[in-house]
Amino acid sequence: MWYTGIHVVSAKWGSVMSAPAMGTTKTAHSDVAPKKKRGPGALATAYLVIYNVVMTAGWLVIAVGLVRAYLVRGSYHGLYFSIEKPLKFFQTGALLEILHCAVGIVPSSVVLTGFQVLSRVFLTWAVTHSVREVQSEDSVLLFVSAWTITEIIRYSFYTFSLLNHLPYLIKWARYTFFLVLYPMGVTGELLTIYAALPYVQKTGLYSVTLPNKYNFSFDYYTFLILTMVSYIPLFPQLYFHMMRQRKKVLAHVEEYKTE
Amino acid sequence: MSRTTFFERNIGRITVEVLDGRTRQQLCFLDKVEPHATIGEIKSLFHKSYQQLYPARQDLKLDPKGKSLRDDDVLQNLPVGTTATIYFKDLGPQVGWTMVFLAEYLGPLFIYLLFYFRAPYIYSHQDVFTSSPYSVVTLACACHTCHYIKRLIEAIFVHRFSHGTMPLRTIVRNCVYYWAFSAWLAFYINHPLYTPPSYGDMQVNYALAIFVLCELGNFSIHVALNNLKAEGGPKCRRFPHPTKNPFTWLFFFVSCPNYTYEVGAWASFSVMTQCLPVALFTFLAFIQMTIWAKGKHKTYSREFKDYPQLRMPIIPLLL
Numbered sequence: 001m002w003y004t005g006i007h008v009v010s011a012k013w014g015s016v017m018s019a020p021a022m023g024t025t026k027t028a029h030s031d032v033a034p035k036k037k038r039g040p041g042a043l044a045t046a047y048l049v050i051y052n053v054v055m056t057a058g059w060l061v062i063a064v065g066l067v068r069a070y071l072v073r074g075s076y077h078g079l080y081f082s083i084e085k086p087l088k089f090f091q092t093g094a095l096l097e098i099l100h101c102a103v104g105i106v107p108s109s110v111v112l113t114g115f116q117v118l119s120r121v122f123l124t125w126a127v128t129h130s131v132r133e134v135q136s137e138d139s140v141l142l143f144v145s146a147w148t149i150t151e152i153i154r155y156s157f158y159t160f161s162l163l164n165h166l167p168y169l170i171k172w173a174r175y176t177f178f179l180v181l182y183p184m185g186v187t188g189e190l191l192t193i194y195a196a197l198p199y200v201q202k203t204g205l206y207s208v209t210l211p212n213k214y215n216f217s218f219d220y221y222t223f224l225i226l227t228m229v230s231y232i233p234l235f236p237q238l239y240f241h242m243m244r245q246r247k248k249v250l251a252h253v254e255e256y257k258t259e
Numbered sequence: 260m261s262r263t264t265f266f267e268r269n270i271g272r273i274t275v276e277v278l279d280g281r282t283r284q285q286l287c288f289l290d291k292v293e294p295h296a297t298i299g300e301i302k303s304l305f306h307k308s309y310q311q312l313y314p315a316r317q318d319l320k321l322d323p324k325g326k327s328l329r330d331d332d333v334l335q336n337l338p339v340g341t342t343a344t345i346y347f348k349d350l351g352p353q354v355g356w357t358m359v360f361l362a363e364y365l366g367p368l369f370i371y372l373l374f375y376f377r378a379p380y381i382y383s384h385q386d387v388f389t390s391s392p393y394s395v396v397t398l399a400c401a402c403h404t405c406h407y408i409k410r411l412i413e414a415i416f417v418h419r420f421s422h423g424t425m426p427l428r429t430i431v432r433n434c435v436y437y438w439a440f441s442a443w444l445a446f447y448i449n450h451p452l453y454t455p456p457s458y459g460d461m462q463v464n465y466a467l468a469i470f471v472l473c474e475l476g477n478f479s480i481h482v483a484l485n486n487l488k489a490e491g492g493p494k495c496r497r498f499p500h501p502t503k504n505p506f507t508w509l510f511f512f513v514s515c516p517n518y519t520y521e522v523g524a525w526a527s528f529s530v531m532t533q534c535l536p537v538a539l540f541t542f543l544a545f546i547q548m549t550i551w552a553k554g555k556h557k558t559y560s561r562e563f564k565d566y567p568q569l570r571m572p573i574i575p576l577l578l
Contacts, residue, residue, distance in 0.1 A: 211452040216535035 044105040049162050051096065056155040058090035063148045066141075080128070080140045087144065090151075091124045120147070123189055127224075130205060131196040139195060143188025146181045153177060175246040182242070186235055193224050200224060273334055273343050277305060280323045280346040292343075294335035298328045301345070315424040318348040353424035360414035362434050367441035368407040374445035375400040386451045393455045395463050399448050399532050402470055403441075406524065409474060417485050444536040456533040466531035473524035479506035480517035498559050498566060511567075512575035514556040518548040519573055549573050 062083045069082035080087075098114045100106040106113075128140060157174045160166040199205070206220040271294050277287040287305050302314035319328045321337060323346040334343060354362075375396075379387045391397070447453065456462040480499075487499055501510040509516035525541040552572035560566050571578060 210447075210450060211454050213454055213457060213533070214535040215447045215450070215453055215533060217447070 041105075045162055048100070048105060049159060051100075052155045052159040052162065055090060055093065056152060056159060058086060058093070059148050059151040059155065062086050062090065062144075063152060066145065066148065076138065076141055078136050080135050080144065083144070084135075088124060088129070091120055091147070095121065122227075123192070126206070127193055127196050131199050133199050134192055134195045137192060137195050139188045139191030141188070143185045143192065146185030146188060149177065150181050150185070172250065175242070175249055178239075178242050182235075182239055186231060190228055190231060193228055197221060197224060271335075273339065273341055275301060275334070275343045275345060277301075277319070277345050277347050280318075280320065280348045286347055292334065294333075296334050297330065298332045298334070299330035301334075302330065305347070312349065313353075315353040316350050318350050320346045320348070322346070350426060352427040354427055354430055355424055356418075357414060359425050359430050359433075360418075361411065362430060363437050364407045364410045364414065366434060366438040368404060368411075370438055370442050371400065371403050371445040374442070374449040377449065381446070382451055389451070391449060391451075391453060393453065395455050395531065396449060396453060398463065398467065399528070402467070402528060402531070403445075406474065406528075409478060413478070413481050417481050440536075440540050444534060444540060447534050447536055448532050454533070456531070462533070463531050466527045469527040470524055470531065473520045473527060476506040476509065477517050477520035477524065479504050480509075480520060483507050483510075484517070496562070498563050509575070510570075512570060513552075514559055514570050514572050515548075515552040518552050519575075522548060522573070549578060 065083040065086065066079055069079045070076065073079070094117045097106065098110060098117055101108045101110040101113045123143070128135060134140065153170065153173045157166070157170050160170055200207075201221045204220075206218070208216060208218045210217050272291045273294055273296075275287075275289040275292050276285055277289075278285055287308055289301070289304060292301075298319055299314065302317045302319065305317060306313055314330070320326065321328065321339070321344070328337070328345070337343070374381060377386055377388055377390070483502055483504070484499055486502075487497060499510055499514075501507045506520075507516070509519060513519050522541065522545045525537070525544055529538040529541050549572065556570070556572035
């Protein structure tokens with residue numbers, strides 16, 4: 001025996017056990033090496049500033065459009081139609097953000113960004129645009145307004161960050177408003193998909209049945225239901241992630257307020 | 260014993276303390292450890308104090324944010340003084356590679372057969388235990404089944420695995436993926452409303468021929484890789500090379516011909532069944548295997564200065 005003794009100081013196993021990270025795809029033996037910072041160059045920064053300013057402006061247009069339409073009509077119903085075009089344009093334009101991550105001028109995960117943008121685009125085109133009957137639903141206003149406020153804050157946050165002059169108010173808003181806007185948006189989205197279900201089932205929208213040459217079938221109705229179900233595990237994860245980010249970001253600033 | 264004897268006996272010995280990587284709490288204290296002890300031996304010792312934490316589950320590091328230590332690292336060759344502080348992390352339950360492959364392959368094997376024989380509750384009531392009038396459906400079942408039997412045989416008898424284990428979470432995720440996908444494609448191929456290939460027997464037969472060739476090719480490569488490990492030994496590392504077997508001549512063109520053949524087998528299976536879900540599975544498998552092939556290719560190129568320039572990772576001359 002080449003060892004003379006083991007002194008076990010703590011046998012409190014329960015407190016030491018660490019749970020594997022949720023959704024991790026790396027195997028356990030991967031290295032934890034510091035990631036190389038891929039920041040944008042001067043040209044990329046200029047482009048990103050322009051992009052974010054344009055997006056901020058676009059969503060402001062949508063916000064103004066909603067308010068004006070409300071004032072003109074005098075009711076909350078059917079406001080979707082007054083902002084339909086800019087909504088489609090600017091929400092679809094967000095697809096560029098996937099490209100930004102892929103190229104490396106934005107240090108975010110392509111998969112995560114792709115997932116977020118595609119889910120928005122899906123709701124805009126494959127649900128709201130495709131199923132006319134839901135366009136007059138109030139749930140549409142619910143998610144559109146949540147998106148509008150969120151995006152205005154988010155894009156202005158990015159703009160100011162790129163210019164290295166981020167007002168605390170914007171940072172605070174970005175990491176606080178989501179507490180209400182996120183559940184609001186999710187509720188609107190789920191209600192809208194739910195409202196679309198009977199029409200999708202009746203018309204067989206985007207569905208393929210057997211028999212066919214390529215031996216494939218797709219039931220859009222079931223797909224929408226599965227989409228709704230997927231919110232159950234996904235939404236809490238994202239929400240609590242944002243809450244943890246909030247603690248980190250806002251706690252830091254409390255220590256040394258610079259702006 | 261006298262003072263000198265004590266000193267002589269313990270000269271050069273190292274004190275090892277194992278701390279939890281997150282909490283920095285001391286978990287284990289080993290004094291008078293021989294300097295030529297390996298990390299593997301440390302792990303065995305640690306296991307003695309913590310029964311559930313078998314060595315495969317332990318991740319030991321000198322720096323909590325740094326690289327993991329290997330089992331064959333020797334204590335005295337590491338940058339430690341007379342006291343070594345090692346940080347521990349629990350990797351969670353681990354499963355040996357053979358078990359992993361068994362779980363991943365037995366699932367699709369049996370699931371497909373459930374669909375082939377049209378077990379109850381899959382298709383409509385009147386179709387239970389009926390069979391398809393098309394020969395291609397039976398052929399597809401034979402091909403799919405043989406593919407997975409071959410994989411199981413390889414997993415048990417051919418492959419030699421370098422890393423001991425895989426985390427439980429990963430296996431569950433992989434199994435869900437393989438099992439669900441095989442259920443999905445089996446559903447269509449064995450469906451009562453299945454439509455046989457547009458170009459009939461010619462399409463099926465050509466596809467079948469390519470399928471068989473790719474399976475043989477894939478098997479040849481696995482055997483060749485296995486023999487490479489055997490002939491090289493732990494000290495002499497060589498990269499894979501073509502042998503007398505014509506199937507291995509693909510090594511002239513690609514680093515990972517086993518993946519090339521695998522993609523070929525599934526592509527031909529897609530053509531043979533003319534089934535879109537199979538094509539989708541092939542496509543996803545192709546993406547994943549390309550990622551692996553590129554990684555392997557990079558590793559080979561970096562490790563061996565004389566690595567052939569002509570070789571591409573997975574597709575000859577292209578990718």
